[in-house]
Amino acid sequence: MVVDGADRPVTVPPDPVVPGRRPVPPSPVTPPPDDPRAPRRPSRPGTAAGWAALALAVAAIVVLLAIPFVGAATGRVEGLLSSNTQVRVSSSATVLEPGDRACVRGVYVPDGARVVRVYPGYVAERSPTLRFTVRGDGGRVVAGRATRFATGEPLLVDLGPLPTSASATVCVHNRGPSGVSLAEARGHFGAAEARPPIRVGILSGDHPRAVALVDDALERAGLFKSGIVTPALIVLLGLAVLVGVVGALVLVLRDEEGPSS
Amino acid sequence: MSALLRRLPLAAWAIVLVAFLHGAAWSVLTPSFQGADEIAHWGYVQYVGETGKTPDRSSRFAEPARDALAVLDGMPWSIDGQPSWSEEADRRTDALVDRLDDDRANRIDKDGAAYQASNPPLYAYAMAVPYRVTGWFGGDVLDRMLAVRLASSALGALAVLFVLLLLRELFPRRRLAWYVGGLAVALQPVFGWLIGSVNNDIPVLVSGAALLWLVARTHRRGLSPGIAAGLGAAVAVGLLSKVSAYGLVAVLAWSLVFLVWRERARWRSAVPLAGLALAVAVVPLLVLDLVRDIGAATPAPDTGVVREGAAATVADPAAAAPSRSPRDFLSYLWQFWLPRLPFMDDQFSTYPTYPVWETYVQAFAGRFGWFAYGFSPEASRGMVVVLAALIAGAGVALWRRRVALRARFGLIVALVGGFVGYAVMVNLRGWQYRIDTRGENFEQVRYLFPMIGLYGALVGAALLALPDRWRRTAVVLVVLAATLHVLASWGVTLQRYYM
Numbered sequence: 001m002v003v004d005g006a007d008r009p010v011t012v013p014p015d016p017v018v019p020g021r022r023p024v025p026p027s028p029v030t031p032p033p034d035d036p037r038a039p040r041r042p043s044r045p046g047t048a049a050g051w052a053a054l055a056l057a058v059a060a061i062v063v064l065l066a067i068p069f070v071g072a073a074t075g076r077v078e079g080l081l082s083s084n085t086q087v088r089v090s091s092s093a094t095v096l097e098p099g100d101r102a103c104v105r106g107v108y109v110p111d112g113a114r115v116v117r118v119y120p121g122y123v124a125e126r127s128p129t130l131r132f133t134v135r136g137d138g139g140r141v142v143a144g145r146a147t148r149f150a151t152g153e154p155l156l157v158d159l160g161p162l163p164t165s166a167s168a169t170v171c172v173h174n175r176g177p178s179g180v181s182l183a184e185a186r187g188h189f190g191a192a193e194a195r196p197p198i199r200v201g202i203l204s205g206d207h208p209r210a211v212a213l214v215d216d217a218l219e220r221a222g223l224f225k226s227g228i229v230t231p232a233l234i235v236l237l238g239l240a241v242l243v244g245v246v247g248a249l250v251l252v253l254r255d256e257e258g259p260s261s
Numbered sequence: 262m263s264a265l266l267r268r269l270p271l272a273a274w275a276i277v278l279v280a281f282l283h284g285a286a287w288s289v290l291t292p293s294f295q296g297a298d299e300i301a302h303w304g305y306v307q308y309v310g311e312t313g314k315t316p317d318r319s320s321r322f323a324e325p326a327r328d329a330l331a332v333l334d335g336m337p338w339s340i341d342g343q344p345s346w347s348e349e350a351d352r353r354t355d356a357l358v359d360r361l362d363d364d365r366a367n368r369i370d371k372d373g374a375a376y377q378a379s380n381p382p383l384y385a386y387a388m389a390v391p392y393r394v395t396g397w398f399g400g401d402v403l404d405r406m407l408a409v410r411l412a413s414s415a416l417g418a419l420a421v422l423f424v425l426l427l428l429r430e431l432f433p434r435r436r437l438a439w440y441v442g443g444l445a446v447a448l449q450p451v452f453g454w455l456i457g458s459v460n461n462d463i464p465v466l467v468s469g470a471a472l473l474w475l476v477a478r479t480h481r482r483g484l485s486p487g488i489a490a491g492l493g494a495a496v497a498v499g500l501l502s503k504v505s506a507y508g509l510v511a512v513l514a515w516s517l518v519f520l521v522w523r524e525r526a527r528w529r530s531a532v533p534l535a536g537l538a539l540a541v542a543v544v545p546l547l548v549l550d551l552v553r554d555i556g557a558a559t560p561a562p563d564t565g566v567v568r569e570g571a572a573a574t575v576a577d578p579a580a581a582a583p584s585r586s587p588r589d590f591l592s593y594l595w596q597f598w599l600p601r602l603p604f605m606d607d608q609f610s611t612y613p614t615y616p617v618w619e620t621y622v623q624a625f626a627g628r629f630g631w632f633a634y635g636f637s638p639e640a641s642r643g644m645v646v647v648l649a650a651l652i653a654g655a656g657v658a659l660w661r662r663r664v665a666l667r668a669r670f671g672l673i674v675a676l677v678g679g680f681v682g683y684a685v686m687v688n689l690r691g692w693q694y695r696i697d698t699r700g701e702n703f704e705q706v707r708y709l710f711p712m713i714g715l716y717g718a719l720v721g722a723a724l725l726a727l728p729d730r731w732r733r734t735a736v737v738l739v740v741l742a743a744t745l746h747v748l749a750s751w752g753v754t755l756q757r758y759y760m
Contacts (some may be wrong), residue, residue, distance in 0.1 A: 024747075054734055058734070058737060061738060061741070065745050066745070069745065069748065069752070072752060074750070077756065082346070082347075108346075108347045130494070166349055166350070190681070207347045210752075210756060210760060216759070217755045217756075217759035217760050218755075218759075219346075220346040221290060221292075221755070221759050223346055223348065224292065224336045224354060224403070225289070225293055226336060226400070226407040227355070227403070227404070228407070229289045229407065237282065237286040240285075240286070241279065244275065244278055245444075245448070245740060245744050247275055248276050248278075248444065249274060249444075249736070249740050250281050251270075251271055251272035251275050251736075252275075252436075252440040252444070252736060253733055255270055255436055
C-alpha cells in the first residue's frame, strides 16, 4: 500500500499486462460517450459569469505583467553603433600619464556615428584634458576633447559626424595635467596580448527607443552565425515557442485529472 | 520503458517539444561562443569530432582551431572581439571560415578544449555525431556549432521528459500538477539558454533528472535489478560527461540508504542491488580513469572574462591560499548560504551582497552569456517572491496531506536530502576550486540544474495548495508568467548583444 497526493491511501495497481492500455475501472452503468445520457465533462469555473470573471482576472494580470515589457520596449537606449566590447566593467585598465596616447585600430564606424565612448577608471581631483581623434579609412580625421569627467562614469564625447569607415583608428591623447586610467578590452587570450586596447564604443548620439531597434537587432543577430540563421528564422523560432506553449496549455487544460498511468 | 513512454499523454510530449523549441530559440539568438565556457566546450567537441580522440592536455588558455579563431576574431560582441555589426566584416569572416574549412588541419587544435580537457568525453562523443553529419553536408564551423547547439537542445528536452516522469511519480493522480511543473522547467529561461549552447552540463541535467525519476519510481514500485542498473546508469552518464557531476553519487547513495531501509524486510536482496547501482554508477568512470587521467590538475580557466555587476570577482594573485581544514569548509558553507557570524573569517569579501542571492537566486531569475548580463537586482527580487510563494504553497499542500503522506516520508526525505547533499557537493567543489585558484568563485546556478526536477516538483506541489476550482486558472497564470519571463530574457539578450 502506498499513498498518493490525493489525501487517501490507494493501492497502486501493477503495470497493465497489455502495453499502452489503461486498466478500465468497472463502470457498468456508464453509457457510451456518444450516448446523449453520457455525463458531460464539467466545465470550469462552470458558469458564464465565472468564465467572465476568470477572463477579467487573466486580462488584469496580463496587463500588470505587460507594463514592464512595454516600459522596456519603449524605453530609450544608448544608440550604440559599434564597439570593441560591450562588457561594461573592466578588470584591467591602461594608465595614461600626461602626454601618453592610446590608439585602437580596426574600429568600425557606420553611418550616423558621432560619439566616442571610453571608460575612465580613476580620475584625479582635477581631471585631465583628453583629446580624441578618429581617423577614417580615407584619411579624414575628426577630433574633439573632454575636460571634465568623473570616475566610474562612461565618458561620451560628441565629435560631430565621424568618417564612415570599415576600419578607423581611434586615439586618446592625455594632455594633462594628471593621469587617468582607461578600461581595457582584454580578450579571451589576454595573457598572450602584449597590451590590450582600450575599450571604445561608437554611438549615434541620439537615444532611440528600444522597440525601434528590433529590426536592426535581429539583422545583427543573424551575423557571425550559420548561414541559415536569419532574422526570419529567429522570429520563426520565437513564435514557435509561443505557439508551442499555447498548444501545450490547451492540451494540458483539456486533459482530465486522473491517474496518469 | 517504451511502454511507459507510449502511455505518456500528448500534453506531456507537447511540453517536451516546448523545451526543445525553447533551447533552439536560444541557440540562434545567442552569439557564437557566448554560452558559458563555450569556447573551450566547442574546442573539446571539435577535436573529438575531427580526430575521434580526446584532447590529452589541459591548458589554462584556450587555443581554438584556426576556423574557430577566425570567428572569434571577427565577432563584434565577443569579449575580445573586433568592433561592429558590420555586414562586411561578417562576409569577410564567412569567406575566411570557408577558406579555412577546406583544410582539415585548420579545424584541429588539441589545446582547443583548454581547461575542459580534463573532463570525461561522453558529451563530446555524442555531439561529434551532429558535428560530423553537418560536415558531410558541407557545413563550416558556424553550421556545425548550430547543429551541436540544436542537438544539445534535444538533450535538454530529454531532461524535461525525465522531469515529467518524475512528477508523474510524485503526483500520480494530479496531472495538472506534473504538467505545470514540467512547463515551469521547460520555460525556465536560464535552463533554455543553457541547453541552447555547447556545454557538458547538459548531459548532467539529463542524468540528474533521470536519477530523481528512478528514485521516485523505486520508492513506489520497489528495487529491482533493472531499476538498480538504471539508477547507476543515470549517474554514470553524468560522471562520464563532467567530473564535477560527482554530486550525483551523493544523491544516489543517500537515496539508496532510504531504498534499502524501505525494503529492509528483504535486505539480503536489496543490499546487493544497492551495490549494483553504485557499481554501475562509478565503475565506468574508474575504468576510464585508468585509461585517461580524468579530472587531474584541472587548471582554472583564464578566459579574460569580465563579469558585470555584483557577481564580479577577480582573484587576487597575492592572496594567501585559503586553508583546507574541514572547519574552514564549514565556515565557507555557512557563509555561502547564511549571513556570516561574527567569529568567522570573511570568505566572500569580494561579494557586495550575499553569495546565495547573487549566485543562485539572482542568476536563476536570469543571468546569461558568460554570466555577464541579466536582469537588474531590483527585477531579480521578484524571483525571491516567486520562490517564497512556491515554498509556502508546497508547504501548505504537504501539511494538509501530512497523514496521507506518511507512507511517502522516505521519498520526500530522500529527494530533499538529495538536493541538500548535491548543493553541498557543489559548494565542496567550489571551496576546492577557490583554494586551487587562490580565491576565484566556482558556484553558478547551472550547477544546480541537475536537480531542476525538484523545482518542477515545487511548482506542482504549490498548485495543490489551491482549491481544486482554481487550479486551471493558476496553471494558465503560471504559464503566462513563465512565458513573459522568457520574452523578457530574450529582450535583455537582444539589448545586450545587438542594440
